[in-house]
Amino acid sequence: MSTPEQHANPLxxxxxxxxxxxxxPAHVHEAMPVLLKxxxxxxxxxxxxxxxxxxxxxxxxRILMEPVEYAWKVTSHLMSVRNSDELRAAYEAFQPAIxxxxxxxxxxxxxxxxxEAVAQGPDWEALGPVRxxxxxxxxxxxxxxxxxxxxxxxxxxxxxxxxxxxxxxxxSNAVLDSRKAYGLTLTDEADxxxxxxxxxxxxAAAARAAGETDASAxxxxxxxxLTTPLAHPFLRHCRNGALREEVYRANATLASSGEYDNxxxxxxxxxxxxxxxELLGFASHAETSLCTKMAEKVSAVxxxxxxxxxxxxxxxxxxxxxLQEFARKASGDPGLDLNQWDxxxxxxRMREQQYDLSEEELKPYHPFPKVLEGxxxxxxxxxxxxxxxxxxxxQVWHPDVRYFRIRNLEGETIASxxxxxxSRPENKRGGxxxxxxxxxxxxxxxxxxHPIALxxxxxxxxxxxxxxxxTRREVVTLFHEFGHGLQHMLTTVDVPQAAGIxxxxxxxxxxxxxxxxxxxxxxxxxxxxxxxxxxxxxxPDELFDRIIAAKNFRSASGxxxxxxxxxxxxxxxxxxAPEANRDLANLKRQVIETSTVVAPLDEDRQECSFGHxxxxxxxxxxxxxxxxxxxxxxxxxxxxxxxxxxxxAIAELGRRFRDTVLSQGGGRHPMDVFQDFRxxxxxxxxxxxxxxxx
Ligand code: ZN
Numbered sequence: 001m002s003t004p005e006q007h008a009n010p011l012x013x014x015x016x017x018x019x020x021x022x023x024x025p026a027h028v029h030e031a032m033p034v035l036l037k038x039x040x041x042x043x044x045x046x047x048x049x050x051x052x053x054x055x056x057x058x059x060x061x062r063i064l065m066e067p068v069e070y071a072w073k074v075t076s077h078l079m080s081v082r083n084s085d086e087l088r089a090a091y092e093a094f095q096p097a098i099x100x101x102x103x104x105x106x107x108x109x110x111x112x113x114x115x116e117a118v119a120q121g122p123d124w125e126a127l128g129p130v131r132x133x134x135x136x137x138x139x140x141x142x143x144x145x146x147x148x149x150x151x152x153x154x155x156x157x158x159x160x161x162x163x164x165x166x167x168x169x170x171x172s173n174a175v176l177d178s179r180k181a182y183g184l185t186l187t188d189e190a191d192x193x194x195x196x197x198x199x200x201x202x203x204a205a206a207a208r209a210a211g212e213t214d215a216s217a218x219x220x221x222x223x224x225x226l227t228t229p230l231a232h233p234f235l236r237h238c239r240n241g242a243l244r245e246e247v248y249r250a251n252a253t254l255a256s257s258g259e260y261d262n263x264x265x266x267x268x269x270x271x272x273x274x275x276x277x278e279l280l281g282f283a284s285h286a287e288t289s290l291c292t293k294m295a296e297k298v299s300a301v302x303x304x305x306x307x308x309x310x311x312x313x314x315x316x317x318x319x320x321x322x323l324q325e326f327a328r329k330a331s332g333d334p335g336l337d338l339n340q341w342d343x344x345x346x347x348x349r350m351r352e353q354q355y356d357l358s359e360e361e362l363k364p365y366h367p368f369p370k371v372l373e374g375x376x377x378x379x380x381x382x383x384x385x386x387x388x389x390x391x392x393x394x395q396v397w398h399p400d401v402r403y404f405r406i407r408n409l410e411g412e413t414i415a416s417x418x419x420x421x422x423s424r425p426e427n428k429r430g431g432x433x434x435x436x437x438x439x440x441x442x443x444x445x446x447x448x449x450h451p452i453a454l455x456x457x458x459x460x461x462x463x464x465x466x467x468x469x470x471t472r473r474e475v476v477t478l479f480h481e482f483g484h485g486l487q488h489m490l491t492t493v494d495v496p497q498a499a500g501i502x503x504x505x506x507x508x509x510x511x512x513x514x515x516x517x518x519x520x521x522x523x524x525x526x527x528x529x530x531x532x533x534x535x536x537x538x539x540p541d542e543l544f545d546r547i548i549a550a551k552n553f554r555s556a557s558g559x560x561x562x563x564x565x566x567x568x569x570x571x572x573x574x575x576x577a578p579e580a581n582r583d584l585a586n587l588k589r590q591v592i593e594t595s596t597v598v599a600p601l602d603e604d605r606q607e608c609s610f611g612h613x614x615x616x617x618x619x620x621x622x623x624x625x626x627x628x629x630x631x632x633x634x635x636x637x638x639x640x641x642x643x644x645x646x647x648x649a650i651a652e653l654g655r656r657f658r659d660t661v662l663s664q665g666g667g668r669h670p671m672d673v674f675q676d677f678r679x680x681x682x683x684x685x686x687x688x689x690x691x692x693x694x
Contacts, residue, residue, distance in 0.1 A: 011035075014070035015444065017452075018437070020078070020397040028075050028090035035068045036097050043101070047110045052117035054131055058497055061105070062441075072098055073437065077454060080429045081420055082397050112147040115139050130495050130667040134503060140292060144280065153279055160276045167269050171255075171262055172615035175608075178260035182250050183210060184224045184243070191240050192222055199233045206230060226251050235341065236348040248341035249601070256605030262614070266584060266607060269614055270576045286574035289620035294505040294627070294670045298574050301623050304684070305570075308626060309563050309595060311688050315556035316597045323554070326350045340601055347554055355550040359471045361543065366475055367533035368421060368459070368468035374529025375482060378519050381647075382654030383490065383662070384409050390416065398424070400461075406489055415489030417453040421478075422461040422468060432457040432477045434484035434513075441496035451500055453485040466533055472547065475529070476517050483516030484509075490662040503666025507624035511670070512661055514632035518690075521548065522644055552692035557597070559626075559691060564595040566623040569613045573620040630684045631674060635661065637686035638678055 010019035011031035042064040050056060072094075079091050105111065118124070118135055127135070142148075146157040185207065186192055192200060203222035207215035215221050224234045224247055231251060238244050255262040273285035282288045286298050295301050320338070327346040328336045330353075338346065351357075376387040386407045394403055400422050406415040418437070423430075437452040459474040470478070488500035497503060519525045530539035571587045584607065592599050600606065612618035635657065642649035660677040674682055688694045 011071040011074060012067070014067045017394045018070075018074045019395050020074070021395040023074060023078060025084070025086040025090040028071075028087070028094070031071050032068075032075075032090075032094040032097075035071055036094070036101070039064065039068050039101065043105070047108060050110050050114045052114040052121060053123070054118070054127060054135075057111065057114055057118065058131075058134065061111075062496060068098070068101070073435075077435065077437075078397060080433075081424075081427075081456060083427045083429070106142060106145050107147060109147065112139070112142045115142070130493065130498050133667070133669070134495065134497050137292070137503065144288065144292070146280070149279065157276065157279050160272050160279075164269065164272050164276070167265050167272075168615045171265050171269070172611055174255045174260040174262050174265070175611055175615070178255040178609075179226045181260070182226050182254075184247060184250075185210075185212075186222045186224065186243075187220055189220070191238070191243060192220070194237050194239045195222075196233070196237060199230070199237060202230055203234075226254065232344070235344040238345070241339075241342065241345075244341040244345060245339065249603070252340075252601055252604045252606055254605070254609040256608040262608040263605070266614060267578070270572055270584070271578075273573065273619070274576060284574045284576075286570055286620040289573065292505070293621065293624075294508045295623070298570065301570060301627075304627065304630070305563060305567060305623060308559070308630075308684050308688065309567075311684075311693055312556045312559045312563065313595075313597065315693055316560045319554050319557050320597050323347060323350060326353075338598075340598065343598075347557075351550065351553050355546055355553065357546050357550045362472055362547070363460075363469040364532050364534070365530045365539040365543070366470035366472070367466070367531070368462070368470055370531050370533070371470055371475055371478065371529045374525050375479060377528050378522070378525045379482075379486070381524075381650065383486070383658040384655065385414070385490070386411075394418075413450060415451045415453070417455055417485055417489065420454075420456045421459055423458040424461075428456075428458070430458055432481050434481045434488065436488050436500060436502075439488070439496050439502060440491050440493065440499040448494075451489045451491060453488050455481050455485050457481060469533060472520075476520050479516040479520050480513045483513035486516070487512040487662050487665065490658055491665045492663040493665045493667045495667065498666040500665050505666075505670050507621065507627045508631065508670035508674075510624070510628035511631045511635065511674075514629055515635050515657075515661075518632070518636040521551070524644070555691040556693055559693070560595065560597055562626055564591065565610070565612075566626060567591045567595040568607065569610075569618070569622040570620060572607075572613075626687075630687045631670075631682050633687040633690050634678060634682045634685070635674075637689075640686075 007013050009027045009031050010022050011027050012035075013019065046060060046064065050060075075087075075091060075094075079087060115135055115138055118127075119139060124132070146154055146161070149157050183206075186203070192203075195203070197217065200217040200222065203224055204215045204217045204220065206225055207221045207223035210223055212221050212223070215223075224230050226247070231247060234247060235244055238247075254260075270285075273288075277283070277285045277288045280288060282291070284298070286301075290296060290298060290301070295304070323343065323346055324336075324338050326349070327338055327342065328334050330346070330349055379385055379387060386409075388405050388407060390403045390405045392403075396403060396418065398420065400420065402419045402421070404417055404419065405413045406417070408414050420428075433456050435454045435456075437454050438449060440451045441449055443449040457474065457478055459470050459478070460468055462468045484501065487504075491500040493499040501509060526544065527538060530544070531537065532539075568588060568591045571591050572584065575582050575587055576584070588607070607614075612622060613620075618624070639650060639653055642653055644650065656677055660673050664673050671681070685694070
């Protein structure tokens with residue numbers, strides 16, 4: 001057999017740095033059938049001969065999965081960052097087989113039985129806490145896939161799974177189609193008065209996409225659709241209230257009537273999720289969801305939400321009154337009552353007037369090379385690591401992609417990462433993310449292989465005359481993704497299945513990433529990165545102060561929005577019981593009463609486009625956004641308490657953060673890890689204070 005390096009097809013070369021430059025769609029077509037077939041055979045052999053030991057299960061599965069995982073990771077990564085029609089076709093050709101394999105492992109009866117045998121077996125104690133946790137979590141996940149069910153219950157469970165999968169696809173298609181069906185074409189220059197240039201350009205592009213070949217930012221026509229990049233700025237900037245109302249209503253009633261009506265689907269989804277939970281022995285879908293999360297009980301989530309809601313609501317009410325007064329004054333209409341579709345518009349005017357803070361003013365102080373320097377300096381200061389450029393050591397998928405090594409103080413490389421910073425709309429997916437290219441794991445000769453991360457952002461590219469000048473959001477995003485990367489890369493866990501971000505409870509995953517965001521406003525960090533790209537002058541204090549002041553503009557209102565959605569999600573998935581009068585309409589009414597300051601419109605049907613919980617993975621989990629923010633704010637507040645200018649204290653806390661949150665990964669329960677760092681359970685106090693709500 002040849003060594004992996006000798007393969008002409010880079011997708012066969014697992015265990016080596018991916019040859020991103022060389023991979024073509026033809027490689028996918030060639031490699032995947034071979035790899036999948038081999039895996040299929042291996043898995044069949046595994047199922048007939050599984051040994052109920054740690055190595056017999058976890059190590060064996062990891063090793064036999066590795067070739068397919070490697071090839072598929074490279075392929076899916078290229079799908080996101082160097083897409084083409086040919087690659088998409090190749091990807092789509094094999095994706096169902098990949099999903100099927102993961103599903104079949106998750107539902108393998110011999111695997112489940114072997115895990116049970118390990119859990120009951122004589123060697124249980126000797127496994128140690130990390131492996132025990134993995135066995136238990138795997139058993140829980142498999143029970144949630146119905147593995148412990150027998151006979152009729154199992155058949156019913158499988159039928160429910162299938163129907164739910166179909167419903168979720170139908171749900172998101174209906175949202176998509178309903179969104180696509182809507183468009184508002186503007187031809188009158190007066191209607192776009194006040195549009196910023198980016199919105200003019202984007203709406204003219206939307207008009208061109210809809211067939212208006214001559215549409216231009218200057219002369220129109222301009223088309224507003226219900227996609228976020230158009231609808232949101234439109235509601236903030238359109239001066240014509242009647243047009244805002246039209247777009248707002250269309251958005252609030254998306255997918256709730258006619259051929260795209262999702263209402264019956266929602267009832268069916270809630271009914272089936274409840275039935276499925278009961279088959280598994282839970283009282284509700286919410287209970288099922290929480291049994292794999294950091295939050296342990298519905299009541300824990302509810303009291304957490306109540307705590308932040310009771311502090312937030314009175315302030316949000318005040319914010320609303322202030323906005324109303326501002327709008328009355330600014331419009332010269334003392335009788336003006338704010339409608340839902342006026343809120344974003346007047347908020348934006350108020351923000352402009354109070355803070356006069358524009359991205360254009362900030363960007364020259366955020367040149368990408370400086371921002372990286374500041375980020376890496378901050379990482380050195382806190383975590384005793386050096387980030388060093390290693391461009392050229394490995395193949396990359398685009399010339400703009402950078403490669404870095406992370407070294408400890410002894411100069412040893414402990415991790416490395418790729419960074420793909422710039423937006424490339426022609427073939428790169430939007431958004432930002434961190435993925436693991438390789439975890440910390442034993443290599444073929446027993447040596448420890450260091451983790452490798454893929455960091456991808458979509459910030460403004462450089463121009464002929466200037467480096468990439470970043471918006472504040474882009475800076476925050478880079479710190480955020482780097483935080484995920486640190487948890488992946490600074491892991492010290494020796495069990496690959498629990499190293500880095502693997503096996504971390506879902507509602508705790510955003511702790512390191514959001515924690516890092518805080519440092520974008522830390523004076524010592526800002527001093528390094530916020531420097532004018534032409535003069536190297538530091539950002540003026542006056543400008544920095546305005547950023548701090550603007551940060552909490554109407555933050556209670558923003559917080560209430562998240563609380564409302566989290567509350568609605570939890571209520572629907574815990575209390576839904578139409579036979580007892582707890583149908584969607586009734587539950588929603590109660591949630592509105594408790595968790596909103598201004599009730600939605602009567603015809604509001606936002607749940608019909610709430611894809612997070614009806615077509616995504618967030619059902620009975622939307623609260624996680626705030627939950628993780630509590631953890632990250634509370635972790636940062638340890639540094640604030642110690643004094644952000646006390647270098648010794650910062651260094652000590654930084655090490656502790658590294659040695660707990662960043663290094664222990666999924667090896668321990670996140671509550672234990674957090675308590676080890678903070679010395680106590682998490683408190684929402686810091687979150688509220690950071691948002692100016694105390
Ligand atoms: Zn994140």
